[in-house]
Amino acid sequence: MYQVDDLIMYGSTGVCKVREITKQDFGGDHADKLYYVLEPLCQSGVIYAPVDNEKVFMRPVISEDEAKDLIDSIPQIHTEIYKNNSMQQLTKHYQAILDTHGCRELLELIKSISMKKVEAMKNNRNLGQIDKKFMKRAEDLLFGEFAAALHVSRDEVEIYVHNRLEE
Numbered sequence: 001m002y003q004v005d006d007l008i009m010y011g012s013t014g015v016c017k018v019r020e021i022t023k024q025d026f027g028g029d030h031a032d033k034l035y036y037v038l039e040p041l042c043q044s045g046v047i048y049a050p051v052d053n054e055k056v057f058m059r060p061v062i063s064e065d066e067a068k069d070l071i072d073s074i075p076q077i078h079t080e081i082y083k084n085n086s087m088q089q090l091t092k093h094y095q096a097i098l099d100t101h102g103c104r105e106l107l108e109l110i111k112s113i114s115m116k117k118v119e120a121m122k123n124n125r126n127l128g129q130i131d132k133k134f135m136k137r138a139e140d141l142l143f144g145e146f147a148a149a150l151h152v153s154r155d156e157v158e159i160y161v162h163n164r165l166e167e
Contacts, residue, residue: 012137014144090130
């Protein structure tokens with residue numbers, strides 16, 4: 001069970017802070033259940049998530065050391081460009097990667113789509129909308145978690161990563 005002030009990854013929302021743990025009566029079979037009151041760090045609002053929730057993925061945010069190690073590994077991450085003419089298959093492929101909720105997998109996805117973008121630009125083409133959409137979602141999730149782990153703002157993450165890789 002998470003504690004008040006813990007930072008957790010919550011589904012596709014990203015990093016949330018546990019504001020409180022409280023009993024809520026939302027009626028039905030949910031009477032008097034324990035809920036986390038979550039505050040998303042990168043968007044407004046409040047989320048009430050059952051403590052015994054099995055539907056939405058939750059895990060602790062990675063540590064500062066894990067974030068630094070992951071950033072340091074970026075040059076060694078080997079990835080392939082995924083191409084598929086079927087928008088449905090491309091979407092399925094990208095969604096499956098997001099659904100792993102793994103930082104390394106998100107990094108691989110970002111790197112893969114970045115390579116695809118460079119290739120498209122060389123051919124005077126634009127990156128497809130599905131690629132752009134999933135690149136943004138992967139960056140939002142990963143960079144939000146990096147920001148929390150490294151104690152920097154979301155806007156500073158790309159600069160931090162770039163500077164660390166330059167060292």
